[in-house]
Amino acid sequence: MxxxxxxxxxxxxxxxxxxxxxxxxxxxxxxxxxxxxxxxxxxxxxxxxxxxxxxxxxxxxxxxxxxxxxxxxxxxxxxxxxxxxxxxxxxxxxxxxxxxxxxxxxxxxxxxxxxxxxxxxxxxxxxxxxxxxxxPLETIYEQIPRVRDQLRAEADKLVRSLFTVPDSVPELTLAAAASGPSRDPGKSDAGEMIEMEVAEREYAGGVYRDTVLPFLRNPESRRSVLADQGKAETFFEALRRKMPPATHEVLADLENICEEERQLTRQRRLYLWLHxxxxxxxxxxxxxxxxxxxxxxxxxxx
Amino acid sequence: MAGRIRTTKKLAQRIDRGYFKRLFPISRWRRVLSFVAVGCGLAWLGLHAVAHDQTPYASGPLTAAHAVLSRNCASCHGQSTALGRKIADKACLSCHDGPVHSAAQTFTPACVDCHVEHRGAEQLATSAGRVCTGCHSDLKVKAGRPGIASNIESFTHGHPEFAALRAGSADPAAIKFNHKIHVKGDVPLKCGECHRPTGIDDTWNFGQTPPIPPPAVAGTMPSGRLAPHALMQPINYYQQCSVCHALTFDDRIPDAAPHDKPEAVHEFVSRKLGEYIAAHPADLGKDNSPRSPAEWVRFRAAEDEKQLWTVTCQRCHDMQPGASDGLPGVPETKIVRRWFTKAEFNHSAHQELQCVSCHPNAATSVKASDILIPGRALCAECHGAGVANAGADCSTCHLYHDWNKARPVDGQFNIRQLTTFDVRRGSGALLSMNSGGDLER
Incomplete structure (x- = not known):
């Protein structure tokens, strides 16, 4: 007001x-x-x-x-x-x-x-x-946990085009994950693996498992490199340089999901001030x- | 950078549409804390209610004198009115006497109009000046015209000069005294060597403890309500004068005559001369004195008393011609003990000041008829208007009640009645008792 x-x-x-x-x-x-x-x-x-x-x-x-x-x-x-x-x-x-x-x-x-x-x-x-x-990506405060679950599911779905998701990665928590925002029809989706070297695939899997997934699981943590917008941009820029061009669109979507997570974190903090x-x-x-x-x-x- | 598409429909699909039916943390805690806050407050009041203690509802702490009543509002608040229970004068008068202010007054305020309780350490007996000036700024009396100033708005506006200092006033003391000689003469004295507040029993530099009690205090204010060191001790020959002004009357007699009525002085002189001549019979007939002891005593007494009456006593008293017995008369001294007979003045409250600050003419006064108390204007230098003053409310100096008309109060309560709140009765302990109610249980 x-x-x-x-x-x-x-x-x-x-x-x-x-x-x-x-x-x-x-x-x-x-x-x-x-x-x-x-x-x-x-x-x-x-x-x-x-x-x-x-x-x-x-x-x-x-x-x-x-x-x-x-x-x-x-x-x-x-x-x-x-x-x-x-x-x-x-x-x-x-x-x-x-x-x-x-x-x-x-x-x-x-x-x-x-x-x-x-x-x-x-x-x-x-x-x-x-x-x-x-x-700008504000959502209903009370729905933030639910939206975060969906973002994690969406990310999980995206990376299936880069590498085989290992068993250590938990399954999607929401059965409705597929209903979340997705890429345009016809683009690579779950089940369609993008062609790349084995080493690149392993590298992508390692990065997701060690950096992206921990951040998506605990987006409020300030310790992750992805919690800071500037560092996150640098991180994804470096990742794009190492990965083949065919993966860049998926990486951009992952980066976008991380940005949305950061905004939800900001929204939570501002909401606590507001209320x-x-x-x-x-x-x-x-x-x-x-x-x-x-x-x-x-x-x-x- | 986005291949992701955020359509409204897709965003809406993210949301659980029944989310608003559940309480989320902030809303839940808001509700819980509201219950806790209200619960704590009501529990606090409830605990006092169980203990029959109404202290929380007081509009402020009671003064120490009334603190015993703090658990029971109805002790004083007993009079039912349209707006609740008020304090009736009867409730106050069941414990206190409140003598009338003046027989001529046209309006009598309620006790609580002046005596405001629940104001903490503030003196209950002190009332704001406006309570007084409500009448005295335009004073009306039952009949005739007021005998005092009728338009007093404050100490600095409308208050007349002190009665003792008004035109034509003089010190009524029938005595001769020269302040200047005593302050600036051969033996300069300090004020405190002759003037000392009451209640201080100390030796005097130029006197001794008087063998007679000091005179009673005159005036309308009872001395019992004065502060212990409020007044100066009255000037007394033995205390202040006797060392320098001894009443010796004969070289043969070392003792001084008593400071008493001429008859007592005559008896003392004759007795001492008789004792002397009985011990010194060789003095009979010496220097043409009589040869009979009785005649000698009469002869010497006449000589010595002449010296006393015309010189020694005359130094301070206007001795009056002798009556048939040949002894002179001594006018009553009428030394004023209290100058402010309708007000209170407390010397000890002003002890930080030099005496001459308020009595500037004392060092130059040569006549006892000079009135040396300060005037209103001098008092107003400290007790003036505005915030930065030493207090100028009427009650600083004046009492409302005429305590000369005070009557003893017959106590009617026991401690339990005053300290407990009986929820079954719940009202007017003091009032109902005062009205003949029986609170014994």
Whole structure:
């Protein structure tokens, strides 16, 4: 979610609300000692808690994407800008005091949620663009393991045209490997061996077994020469020089598979940035809303 | 470089179309952590609930004096209102007395309007100045006009000059004293050699422990609420004056006369002269003195007392003409013990200052009628407006309650009642007790 011009109305609305709240708070604080239990304090508290609930409803909204409850983007913008308002509202409510044990815990939770939300908004602003430029072969994050299995199967199928796959190479893990992307019809495929010297065939088998296959099995490892794009290009260039021209197309496909593996690795890392902060933001938000409700009930009782 | 073809269809075939129905690690951990976070918070509250302890819900730590009540909100929060349970004055008054501020006041604030709890180490008895100026900035009284300034907005705005320093005021002490001679004379003294806060029992350089108790403190504030070293000890002849100004009256008698009423002085002088002539009968008739011991004593006493009344005593007191018994009168000294009778001043809180910083005229004063306390403007140099000051709230100097009207509180609770929260009753321990409720169980 990029924070762009489309956010302007929400930003203005948030600033207006903040301005009104501040305009009310200054004379209130100058006239008396601000307390959460005073009438203005209660108003700020209810407003702040209402904004928390509104921000929390974003999660519920995502559970029912087909309901006609407004656009998800609008909900997200409201979540960001009214979520930002919760901290000043609660500070006005408490008179900038942390209070007792429960209220101190709530204030700590609020600050953590606020900071993690800020970090998340920044990440969501910048990382999607990076994802687009750095991972043109992006896939659905949750499907990465499945796609990797398919890439390994596809590579395995390709190299059968270069040499006989030894028994030490595990069989394809997916029976559906054949349905994966393949070369153009009529080109060499599994079962059609390309003609070359025995030594070249053995060399190709060794390279695949020692370098390419370990990388495809563990593409997240940084130790493989194929984990680095520059080194991988050098590696395949050298390989092409040693192999007959008839194999170059297969080698190019192998190189392409390795590049896709690297992109999936980048996608995984960027995805962890994109969504990892939610492991802090969401649980603490839920705790804040639940415990805030307890605080509201008890505080209103006493 | 690609012979591989990535058509949309082929890419779509890679995907397990039911993937979104399963929880993947980040989503699963988000859910697990949410349950853990909420569970931890509720468990923490639950453990306190099981222990009948409501401390977590306090809006801030109670002051030490009330900390014993922290487990039971309902101890104080007992009055049901539309917005929950509030603190009734009765709850406070069941443990504390709160004498009226003024019989003329038109508005009486609730206890909690001034005494704000749950503010930690902040003094519960200290209230913000605006609580006072809410009335005193435009003071109304039940009848007539206010007898004090009626538009005080702060110590620096509207607060009148101290009463003792207003035009026409003078030190009421009926005594003669020259500060200048004592500070800059032949025997220059330091302030602390005569002036010392109360509660400090130390020897005096120029005096001795007085054989009489110091006079009681005058004013509306009970002395028991003053800080231990708040006031200066009252000037007393024996403590501050006796070494230099001994009340000797006759070369034959080494003892000094007592600093007491003329009758006591006369009795002392006559007794000492009688003892002397009984031990020295050869002095009878000497230097044209009478030959009878009784006559000799009467003769010498008249001479010695004349010296005392007209010179020695007169040095400090305006001796009044004698009555029928021939003894003079001594006006009551009326030395002021407390200048601020409607405010508190604590000397020990200002001990880092030189005396002359606040009493600049002390070194040049030649009359006892000079009032040497600092004025409001001098105080305001430190106790002024703004953040960087030593505090200028009304309660820095003034007490709200008239503690001269204080009454003892009859304790009504036992320790268990104050420290536990009974979920079956759950409300207003102090309030219900104060209303005649029975909490014994």
């Amino acid at each position: 990029r924070i762009d011009k489309s956010h302007r109305p929400w930003m203005i609305a948030a600033l207006v609300v903040l301005g009104v709240a501040l305009a009310g708070y200054v004379p209130y604080a100058l006239g008396t000692r601000p307390r959460g239990g005073s009438v203005p304090g209660l108003i700020y508290g209810l407003a702040g808690y209402g904004m928390m609930l509104f921000a929390g409803l974003l999660g519920a909204r995502k559970k029912v994407p087909v309901w006609r409850l407004g656009r998800a983007q609008s909900w997200m913008r409201g979540h960001v800008w009214f979520g930002l308002l919760t901290l000043p509202m609660i500070l006005f409510h408490s008179g900038f005091s942390f209070g007792g044990p429960l209220t101190s815990l709530l204030m700590a939770l609020l600050i953590l949620v606020f900071l993690s939300g800020l970090a998340g908004a920044a990440i969501q602003h910048f990382v999607p663009g990076m994802m687009t430029s750095m991972v 990892g902060w939610l492991l802090v933001h969401v649980p603490l938000s839920v705790a804040l809303i639940v415990l805030g409700g307890v605080h509201a009930v008890v505080a209103l009782r006493y």
